Amino acid sequence: MTDMPDTTLTNHPSHDVPLEVDTDDAAGYYTPGAPIKDTKAPSGPIADRWQTRKFEAKLVNPANRRKLNVIIVGTGLAGASAAATMGEAGYNVKSFCYQDSPRRAHSIAAQGGINAAKNYKEDGDSAHRLFYDTVKGGDYRSRESNVYRLAEVSVNIIDQCVAQGVPFAREYGGLLDNRSFGGVQVSRTFYARGQTGQQLLIGAYQALERQVAAGTVKTYTRHEMLELIVVDGTARGIITRDMVTGKIDTHLADVVVLASGGYGNVFYLSTNAMGCNVTAAWRAHRKGAYMANPCYTQIHPTCIPVSGAHQSKLTLMSESLRNDGRIWVPKKKADCEKDPRDIAEEDRDYFLERIYPSFGNLVPRDIASRAAKNMCDEGRGVGPEVEGVRRGVYLDFADAIQRLGRDGVEEKYDNLLDMYERITGENPYEQPMRIYPAVHYVMGGLWVDYDLQSTIPGLFVTGEANFSDHGANRLGASALMQGLADGYFVLPHTIRDYLADGPFEKISEDHPAVVEAKKSVTDRIEHFLTVNGTRSVDSYHRELGNIMWEYCGMERTETGLKKAIDLIRGLKDDFYRNVKVLGTADSLNQSLEKAGRVADFFELGELMCIDALNRRESCGGHFRGESQTEDGEALRHDDQFAYVAAWEYAGETPVLHKEELIYTAIEMKQRSYK
Amino acid sequence: MCLVLGGATVQLVAIHNPERTLVKGAQATKSTVFLKILMAVSGAVFIGFTLLHMYGNLKAFSGHDKFNEYAHHLRILGEPMLPHEGALWIIRAVLLLSLVVHVYAATKLWRRAKNARTVRYQVKKHTGAIFASRLMRWGGVTLLLFIIWHLLNFTVGKVNVSGGATNDPYNLLVDTFDTWWLTIIYLVAMAALGAHLHHGVWSATQTLGLTGSERTRKLAKRSAFGLAVLISGGFSLVPLSVLFGIIEK
Amino acid sequence: MKLTLKIWRQPDASTAGKMHTYDVDDVSADMSFLEMLDVLNEQLNARGEEPIAFDSDCREGICGMCGLMINGEAHGPVTTTTCQLHMRSFVDGETITIEPWRSDAFPVLKDLVVDRGSFDRIIQAGGYISVNTGSAPEAHSVPVPRDNAVRAFNVATCIGCGACVAACPNGSASLFMGAKITHLGELPQGQPERDSRVTNMVAQHDHEGFGGCTNIGACSAACPKEIPLDVISQLNKDLRTAIKHGH
Numbered sequence A: 001m002t003d004m005p006d007t008t009l010t011n012h013p014s015h016d017v018p019l020e021v022d023t024d025d026a027a028g029y030y031t032p033g034a035p036i037k038d039t040k041a042p043s044g045p046i047a048d049r050w051q052t053r054k055f056e057a058k059l060v061n062p063a064n065r066r067k068l069n070v071i072i073v074g075t076g077l078a079g080a081s082a083a084a085t086m087g088e089a090g091y092n093v094k095s096f097c098y099q100d101s102p103r104r105a106h107s108i109a110a111q112g113g114i115n116a117a118k119n120y121k122e123d124g125d126s127a128h129r130l131f132y133d134t135v136k137g138g139d140y141r142s143r144e145s146n147v148y149r150l151a152e153v154s155v156n157i158i159d160q161c162v163a164q165g166v167p168f169a170r171e172y173g174g175l176l177d178n179r180s181f182g183g184v185q186v187s188r189t190f191y192a193r194g195q196t197g198q199q200l201l202i203g204a205y206q207a208l209e210r211q212v213a214a215g216t217v218k219t220y221t222r223h224e225m226l227e228l229i230v231v232d233g234t235a236r237g238i239i240t241r242d243m244v245t246g247k248i249d250t251h252l253a254d255v256v257v258l259a260s261g262g263y264g265n266v267f268y269l270s271t272n273a274m275g276c277n278v279t280a281a282w283r284a285h286r287k288g289a290y291m292a293n294p295c296y297t298q299i300h301p302t303c304i305p306v307s308g309a310h311q312s313k314l315t316l317m318s319e320s321l322r323n324d325g326r327i328w329v330p331k332k333k334a335d336c337e338k339d340p341r342d343i344a345e346e347d348r349d350y351f352l353e354r355i356y357p358s359f360g361n362l363v364p365r366d367i368a369s370r371a372a373k374n375m376c377d378e379g380r381g382v383g384p385e386v387e388g389v390r391r392g393v394y395l396d397f398a399d400a401i402q403r404l405g406r407d408g409v410e411e412k413y414d415n416l417l418d419m420y421e422r423i424t425g426e427n428p429y430e431q432p433m434r435i436y437p438a439v440h441y442v443m444g445g446l447w448v449d450y451d452l453q454s455t456i457p458g459l460f461v462t463g464e465a466n467f468s469d470h471g472a473n474r475l476g477a478s479a480l481m482q483g484l485a486d487g488y489f490v491l492p493h494t495i496r497d498y499l500a501d502g503p504f505e506k507i508s509e510d511h512p513a514v515v516e517a518k519k520s521v522t523d524r525i526e527h528f529l530t531v532n533g534t535r536s537v538d539s540y541h542r543e544l545g546n547i548m549w550e551y552c553g554m555e556r557t558e559t560g561l562k563k564a565i566d567l568i569r570g571l572k573d574d575f576y577r578n579v580k581v582l583g584t585a586d587s588l589n590q591s592l593e594k595a596g597r598v599a600d601f602f603e604l605g606e607l608m609c610i611d612a613l614n615r616r617e618s619c620g621g622h623f624r625g626e627s628q629t630e631d632g633e634a635l636r637h638d639d640q641f642a643y644v645a646a647w648e649y650a651g652e653t654p655v656l657h658k659e660e661l662i663y664t665a666i667e668m669k670q671r672s673y674k
Numbered sequence B: 001m002c003l004v005l006g007g008a009t010v011q012l013v014a015i016h017n018p019e020r021t022l023v024k025g026a027q028a029t030k031s032t033v034f035l036k037i038l039m040a041v042s043g044a045v046f047i048g049f050t051l052l053h054m055y056g057n058l059k060a061f062s063g064h065d066k067f068n069e070y071a072h073h074l075r076i077l078g079e080p081m082l083p084h085e086g087a088l089w090i091i092r093a094v095l096l097l098s099l100v101v102h103v104y105a106a107t108k109l110w111r112r113a114k115n116a117r118t119v120r121y122q123v124k125k126h127t128g129a130i131f132a133s134r135l136m137r138w139g140g141v142t143l144l145l146f147i148i149w150h151l152l153n154f155t156v157g158k159v160n161v162s163g164g165a166t167n168d169p170y171n172l173l174v175d176t177f178d179t180w181w182l183t184i185i186y187l188v189a190m191a192a193l194g195a196h197l198h199h200g201v202w203s204a205t206q207t208l209g210l211t212g213s214e215r216t217r218k219l220a221k222r223s224a225f226g227l228a229v230l231i232s233g234g235f236s237l238v239p240l241s242v243l244f245g246i247i248e249k
Numbered sequence C: 001m002k003l004t005l006k007i008w009r010q011p012d013a014s015t016a017g018k019m020h021t022y023d024v025d026d027v028s029a030d031m032s033f034l035e036m037l038d039v040l041n042e043q044l045n046a047r048g049e050e051p052i053a054f055d056s057d058c059r060e061g062i063c064g065m066c067g068l069m070i071n072g073e074a075h076g077p078v079t080t081t082t083c084q085l086h087m088r089s090f091v092d093g094e095t096i097t098i099e100p101w102r103s104d105a106f107p108v109l110k111d112l113v114v115d116r117g118s119f120d121r122i123i124q125a126g127g128y129i130s131v132n133t134g135s136a137p138e139a140h141s142v143p144v145p146r147d148n149a150v151r152a153f154n155v156a157t158c159i160g161c162g163a164c165v166a167a168c169p170n171g172s173a174s175l176f177m178g179a180k181i182t183h184l185g186e187l188p189q190g191q192p193e194r195d196s197r198v199t200n201m202v203a204q205h206d207h208e209g210f211g212g213c214t215n216i217g218a219c220s221a222a223c224p225k226e227i228p229l230d231v232i233s234q235l236n237k238d239l240r241t242a243i244k245h246g247h
């Protein structure tokens, strides 16, 4: 592997005094760097910051917009909404996705809903309350100004989507319906049956296609971004591979936006789509964009368990099932192989209701997930044995059926229960369902300032690909909100401040930085195709996933993480020497596509472990075995870790820059769900 | 395109135009849907005509005179407002126009459908499609041939295969169906007509946008079946009755 | 279980393809159809044969990326997507024929992968409501009667997989198009562009080379989202109305 040349960063973050830390588990794995500070968020009352920033951001003359070229990688909620809006404004936009149509981005899979502080139910909701819930839900590890802005623009999202024809659920009177989601006390979640993500994405996709017809946006489907072009420290374009013909193309622009989604697939098995990857973000990271909080992953408790080694992905079932289903495992290990219907009531352990009497089955995702894992680790898991362990707990609807009648349960959950039956072949009306946690969402991502600009000037990052709004944990129904907030309402305003300085100097395709970027891509492809080893790409990916799940999953410990780093490094070396990729570079070659993605996952996995090792506290989705209360609850260390860990690429020993988190509008509290 | 190489069927692929453009200045009347509307309207004209014609044919059960009187009545219909055979010629003109439109639209749609899938499936099931729907095109060709023969038989050529008189409609009818193979031709044609209507009537309601709900869709399908049985059955009664001697000269 | 697979292989869009026969053992009933193909691909890779290319992404029945003709049925014998079809729908020893969607408007790119860009262009022709970001009125200013909202939602569930085209003997995309026209046409927001939408989308549909609909109904039977045939009736009605309005 060739290391990228040093890029001089004309970073905008200013560097201040470092925080004091007394434990340093990760010593030796990283180099401490100068702290960073977000300089774009205006000061002043939190409620006025966004208005101020919008006003202060420079304007671009409409006549000049056509001459400004914008590249947007990704067509999910974050990318499609941005491309449509930038197109409407008159910029010249190129939009990229690896699927065969922009409409297939993984946002399509979101089921539950989207939050917005509309307060249609008059139940005391407001932008401030949504802000408060989001910061608290993120376990006080998110940036206050960003979250407030998110809550503020959330209302506009609903207006926009309704006008586009998104068929949200409605009440008989014809007005929009809301539900409460993820243990929140107010009803602020808008939904379209179990397919909110699909309906929102189709809305954004249609807006995007409208701009394609208008000639402002050009879409490049089945094009994968494989490198970022950085010229004199600023992002000036990307290198892509046409996944059908294999052609390596250079696309130059004045600004690049990454909306390339999350990297949960580093775990191999996750609820993400098969193609979700970190490549776009990772290539930018290697060119100087800091990666923030990579270890923050969200694990979702209600997924369908693994049925065997052939498993290619995990399927999420909506969390709403926990409203009526009861979760249990047998009290006795001997009962685990029995038919659950033959296990007497007194031999069942409703462990969530037992440990968390006030929240019961509705405890937050991370708590429910960890409790389920603990049961299985104790040997009380249920379902088929996969690699010697039963990984599953029961989610039982028997009581609900008694209470609501079978019809009542059907009315609320039939599509979910049908899906379960289709996948498992078991009838959930007759026997308890089996569920198990799975990786679902990553809060970590490329570091961005208040303007959503990364540490590479001219490179903006939106949606799940950035780290910005969810801290250490994300509230249900807030990712969709963030994607659309970024794309429709935030980025178009902040990016103009950058573009107002353009048009920028023309770059030619034979500029050394461009040639170098292109060559590094062709070299890498050439390498994968000529190793001619013995193991398939998938087998490496699966092994990497196992390591990550085992040591950097729901519970992380110092020894485990160190072991994981060693294992990953060993596996990565072996991969470069022994992978087997058949086919050619100049045709549709799915093994080749995967090889590039897995290669980047190795490096990301390593950094995630280092980040987790450094963060010797438990917060949100990150649980360090060493940092828990006497009764096994997560223990945060605000005095030492109230910062964003932003990592600068430097080969195997990354540089850690800390952005201190300061709260002015909210008080930090330890959470408790007992 | 299809050729056989070493036992395996190899299908060549049409090379596709990579850059499709967006249509500018679209006109609704140039669309396939419009062609379908033409088919449905001309089909409806046929249905109206066949219903009347069938009613007329059934007069055969009332005997020689009544039937010929009806045939004569057709010719003086509308007189003296219209000239002799005036109404008949109007009907003929409408029918001919409908036929031209119906066949023209059918041919265009058929050609489009062929071009829409030039490489065929090796295995193809027809889940969700009734058999009659797949017979529409060849069934239509059968009907066209039948109509040509039928006109030669009764109207234009007045062919009497048993050598009898051709200027007496009733006798021509009976002579025709006393010949077993002619009856068979007609019965086959009526089966084709039944199938054509079984799908066609439903199809026309759908094409005209009358089936906007599950209820109306079911109703349209049931009516199509009913009408198909009524018309093909009603027509078949006369030839069968002649063959079995219920209707005689 | 053991299976014999007959699979269409074609190196690229402009080279001839043909059927190949493969045997796979150790197929478990819990596998999805695509996981079964993953297993076959691992075996091919190990033998030094290039794996079979097929599309999939979400593998949970929602993105519309997957789609194979399985034993002559689009998405196979169950009303679902190919990725959600499980091997328990097949029996030990069975021979399964697997082909790509066949439609000239969906050219084969490689093996079982086709190009469905024509669907995107149909949407470009008018499958949207023109509202610029930021110009939307307050969401509650336009109530939508619940029945309309429900019908709009039911047909908005189309995932753009193309099974309707694959199954239709005429290679028509009417169900896909009708679903979008009905979705937007049921909503008050969709009214201003109703006539031009249907006119332009149908023109694009024809231009792409899809066949005309003759109301066969195979599309709806193959549709994993069970889009009903009345969307085609709606499409026809809307076009008729557009003609009346002079389009």
Ligand SMILES: Cc1cc2nc3c(=O)[nH]c(=O)nc-3n(C[C@H](O)[C@H](O)[C@H](O)COP(=O)(O)OP(=O)(O)OC[C@H]3O[C@@H](n4cnc5c(N)ncnc54)[C@H](O)[C@@H]3O)c2cc1C
Pocket (backbone or CB within 6 Å): A073, A074, A075, A076, A077, A078, A079, A096, A097, A098, A099, A102, A104, A105, A106, A107, A108, A109, A110, A111, A112, A113, A114, A196, A197, A223, A224, A225, A226, A259, A260, A261, A262, A271, A272, A273, A276, A277, A279, A280, A316, A440, A441, A462, A463, A464, A465, A476, A477, A478, A479, A480, A481, A483
């Ligand atoms: C099963 C599931 C259910 C969920 N449910 C909810 C929910 O109910 N509510 C909620 O708020 N959130 C939910 N989420 C989370 C939410 O859906 C995602 O976080 C969000 O949709 C991400 O949107 P995005 O636009 O950032 O990225 P994505 O939608 O993932 O889009 C990524 C885009 O980037 C492109 N891309 C990626 N890499 C490259 C590359 N190298 N080159 C070119 N293009 C590339 C892809 O083609 C794609 O277009 C759910 C997530 C999952 C997995």
Ligand code: HEM
Pocket (backbone or CB within 6 Å): B046, B050, B053, B057, B071, B074, B088, B092, B095, B147, B150, B151, B154, B155, B169, B173, B186, B190, B193, B235, B236, B238, B239
């Ligand atoms: C068993 C079935 C049928 C019988 C016995 C029958 C009989 C006849 C007879 C006796 C005539 C001559 C009437 C006259 O000259 O006054 C006639 C004319 C005609 N028939 Fe039929 N017919 C049958 C079915 C059909 C069908 C199915 C069609 C069309 C779909 C059809 C179309 C016509 C037409 C177009 C004429 C000519 C009318 C004219 O222009 O004078 N017939 N038929």
Ligand code: HEM
Pocket (backbone or CB within 6 Å): B036, B037, B039, B040, B041, B042, B043, B044, B046, B047, B050, B099, B102, B103, B106, B107, B133, B136, B137, B139, B140, B141, B143, B144, B147, B196, B197, B199, B200, B201, B203, B204, B205, B207, B208, C214, C215
């Ligand atoms: C003259 C010979 C005929 C030919 C070649 C012909 C051919 C066809 C074809 C190809 C179709 C379209 C197939 C489809 O929709 O699936 C069709 C439709 C139809 N035909 Fe005919 N047909 C003929 C005569 C008739 C007659 C005699 C009738 C009625 C008595 C009739 C009634 C209809 C109807 C109602 C439709 C449905 C229109 C629609 O789909 O909207 N046709 N015909």
Ligand code: SF4
Pocket (backbone or CB within 6 Å): C157, C158, C159, C160, C161, C162, C163, C164, C165, C175, C176, C179, C219, C222, C223, C224, C225, C226, C227
């Ligand atoms: S209508 Fe059904 S079959 Fe056709 S594209 Fe949509 S979901 Fe697929």
Ligand code: F3S
Pocket (backbone or CB within 6 Å): C167, C168, C169, C170, C171, C172, C173, C174, C175, C212, C213, C214, C215, C216, C217, C218, C219, C220, C229, C232
């Ligand atoms: S199968 Fe084809 S003919 Fe029409 S009803 Fe469906 S598109």
Ligand code: FES
Pocket (backbone or CB within 6 Å): C055, C056, C057, C058, C059, C060, C061, C062, C063, C064, C065, C066, C067, C081, C082, C083, C084
């Ligand atoms: S892979 Fe997404 S629908 Fe099948």
